Amino acid sequence: MAAPVALSIAEQIKQLDDARRLVLSDANYYPQIIQGILPIINREARIELKRWVADFLAETFASPTVPSQQKETLSLIVLETLKSMLENPHEDSAVVKSVVQTAASIYPYVFRWIVNNPYDGPTWERMTAIKSRILRIWDSAPTGVRICCIKFAQRVVLVQTAGPDADQRRGNPVEISLSMVPHNHPLIPPRNLEAEASGLLDRMLGVFQENVSDAVLVNATLNSLSILIRARPRISNKILNVILNFNPLKQANSPMTPKLRVMVKSMEKTTRSLLIHINKRDPQNPLAGRIQQYVERMMKSRMEIFDEPSRKRGPPEPTDGLDPTKRQKLGAQVTNSAASRLYVPPLTPGPHTIAELFTITTDEALKTFDVAQLSEDLVLKIGIPILQRIDSDTLNQAIEGIRNRYQSLNAAQPEELNPETAPLGVEEDDDDYEPDFYSAEDTEQILNKLDTAPPEEPEVRAPDMALGTFTLSPPPPLTPDQAAQIGQGTVSRVFGVMQTLEEPGKKTKAGMNRLAASAYDRDAWITIITRLATRAAAGLEEPSDAIKAEPETSSPLSLFNNIRESLYMYVVEDFRKRIDIAVAWLCEEWYNDRIQMKLGGEAVLHYEKWVLKVLDGIVPYLDARDKVLTRFLSEIPGLSSAVLDRVKGLCRDPAMVNLALTSLLYLVMMRPPVREMALDAVEDVWATYDDAKPIAAKYLSKWRPGFADRLKAPEDDTKDTNDVTAAA
Template structure:
């Protein structure tokens, strides 16, 4: 039997529970995003589409989500945003949230396209969303138009050149035209800059037209403040337009209450923006013009809106007396403090609360002050003491003092048990003056009549109250699964610390002898992690591993666990983290050499992980990664035929064949110890890939002239005999 369909209210309640979950832990955002996107299908209820659009806008505006995670999620939501914004019958609230989301997503998508120029479909989706937003800018409702202004401001911010990046800032959301390569196939910088200039003119047009909507003007001014601060090279262009704008121009016509409020709002927003610019930079080139503009605007506003007040004169006091005069009159006649009576306490015992209770109202006596918060009691007490008359306070203190005196006079004298004589019982008829203290002889006589000590022990043995030795029980031994789980958690926390550190522009040049903990930055932390992976368990690993059953798990290894985590961390963004891969492999190579010196049965790791790293890189390389491949092959400490086989595999793809050959040429020229090994790989490339032969001939002419002459002879023989291919056995 199928489960009954949930109502809209129940679905929204479940969605609100999911929102509370991600607000408490941001790691659940990717799962929740992928789960709610089908809810926003074109045929869904408008309430659900509103919730989804609002949630997306809130998600991409949240500062708690890392920029890299936002970039990944932005690629997922583009299809949903495109379907929503292109629907002509879409609800205005949904469109408003979609435009807000697009404004947050646009820099993330541009940064993705900068680093991944092959992803044309993603850029096409973003262009469709952008063109749709710019088309509805002038015709949509006011709330949507405000969001369109924000989107245009974000586009201008991304598609204009920003200041030089400061590595100490660490702003992951800073995307500008300076980051775009000059020959980018999808986003040419000249086209982006021209579009940004046109959008800026469209934003500034609101000040040059007779637009009476103060909401649009204020929204534009608030958006321009960000551009003035972040893009100094277009700040003067924006300020010149604002200085020619007169928000009080419409005050010449008869004003209604609505127009009066709108004119004041535009004037105040304009003046606040200009004053803020002067406060941030009083040496601004347009500081003089801005100061004159602000003063002229304040005078004009005073002439227009304060004319009626000046004609009537200053307002009169409502009660006929000035405040200062009232103070003088009150100072002349000071009323006497009323007589405050503190009733005496009735005979008998009383509590401390009854002693200090001076009021006679039963309702106040029964009120429990402990029900109030501590800070509230303190505030009430301070306020009462400030307003309480000194004579009244003195009278209350005197009344409490009399109560204490009456209680001490009525209390009988009690016997001190510590100084009482022996065999004296406390009773009301006891008079200590009639008895003298016992002397030494009387005490000895009493002891003579007492039973012997041994008898006393036998008759009444005292219980043994001494505590024995207590030891906590030993904790239960950890299972293999628990050890692996705890180790995984420890390694994960180590990498979380590295994620929070700033990535500095300069790295250490001390080489293998650098200090790992010399500074609390990302390079130092990476050095610590790589050395934990390579050196922590060095010499403790078994060469001949025990053969495990299918249901058994391999033994936990801290070094291999860190290596796996380090491998995943590098391939999250291997183009930017290739330096970390090289540093890690250098540590592995050094550790292998040290282990080989210490004994023959050493476990070696360098070759295994070097091949695994290059196997992970090769499938994602394109023709623009030449510098990355050359850097990796040129800086890893050891080259083997297995590594070169992976480089040779790049010759299969016509787009990467030149990159592979140039990398091999670099190794031949700048790594002489590996020259013969690389030349052997190049010979194999000649025999296998025809597209690579022209470059290979040039390489052989310089480094293997005999082989080049042999190839030339075979080529001539092929032309004379009409043979289609060069024999592969020519190297023999």
């Protein structure tokens, strides 16, 4: 068997680019692609392949499309590869830069993995080795790598310091900090982590206390510290005190070269922007007054250093209309001279187009530009401001020049003779013809001329050359994947339009008699989108077994599921303000399911699936004082035991018992068809959760009269048993 032909570097890079385009279109392929490209990286690999893989890993772990849990799993896979590339002393600087960026991105996920899995010592040893190597090359690496090392140190400090006090019951699933580490963790003791973070922070702040002339490092440190100031209030005062003691204009005292001038300006601007942004975010900051004084002092010093030479010369003097041989005088009146007049060149002899008639510029390159290439909107945006600001005298001169051109064209045109009244024997193109020496012919002369004229030859017509019917070839058919991708892009644009529309205010609506989508507002778009998702594919879908047999991307009906998924994400992003959208959508789903069931046959039902999914999306973020759950349960058209099970599950948290039982009581009072189902749910809560028994017993005693007797009977039995035991 012949050995496989080795691919060239260009061919391998092309295949890798194809794999990258695949994962950018569908993030689900990231695990397979990463596991496939890691084996090709070793110490003997070509530098082009190493750079591509390192850049791809940095892009992957910085991408917001990859879920957090998936990043955590992938970070454990790439640790050994990152470690081997960093430990190579002769590694390319571009590869090291991308590896450090990747390490900064995966450090929080590895940290969270170790917190939840304290037995995985080898993983933490690999991460510790990577961290030690990055901190060793921090001061000696090229500038680009040092910037990435600063970012890595900032991420370590962010993870290994305690975050702001948050709701301990629910917490923040995105926040990864020292607060989530137990005190008795065998691999990462909190004291050691906090001490290491403090040392790294001091090392980052050392750039402001040393005489560092590299503005790139100073700006990179300032940009990294802005996140620490915002996310870690406990160390923000320490950082701000160091920055307020830093003088970016200190080096301006040395001989000012163009390079040093740019660097000093850059450091001063970055420092000032950071402090102004901090004051805008938190005007009540205790250091707000000191920050304001620092900013004003920096601006004053900057003007004295960089603007002093120009201010010594005085303001610019007017020069137009003055004698250049004499001393310039301020306030001199500029007179209109011949040099200030607009020159419109005359047209050359010969025929001219309308564009040449109205073109007054002398720039040949500008004459060749076709204005028709610009859109009408762009022409209006450019033309209207120009017409508003143009000098009236200049405009009048241009109009006068065009008028002179037009008059010269009219004067140069010869007077055409009427061929019917032209004199005999005179040709139209005769140069010696003088029309003043001849008079026009009368009627008798014209008739005599027609009688003596030779007979006209019959006109020879060319044979008809009719062209056949031309038909364009049909376009190639779209593949299912292309159709799904185009449909998803359309859905994204529709939701993009809806994002720009205003929220509905307090306005009077037409009620039930209004037409659906009769106005260009958010409600109209919601109506269009929900009905497109629910009704467009009604009757075309197959039963669930047939749908599961094929992947979703190959189904032509996946577009409508994509719309439903986009609706779900749009609602969950801000469910408190968009609960009315969720109710309207689910009402359409319920109505469509009922119509399909009424028509008979096997129908695909969607209401139950999506109402449960919406509930699962909003329940984890509910607060004990929220009324959204009660409104949602009262307005959706159908309730099932699965929906009430989600509500009962809230009672696992003692703080949410009142919200769950209040929502169920509202159903008992206001929705009689589901009263018994809601009371059964309340009774299940009473039997399952001890914290909910007092409130649940109160509701059941009122709405189920027999429950009080059943509740009293076990107490009497218990009392009789205790009496018998005491007597014995």
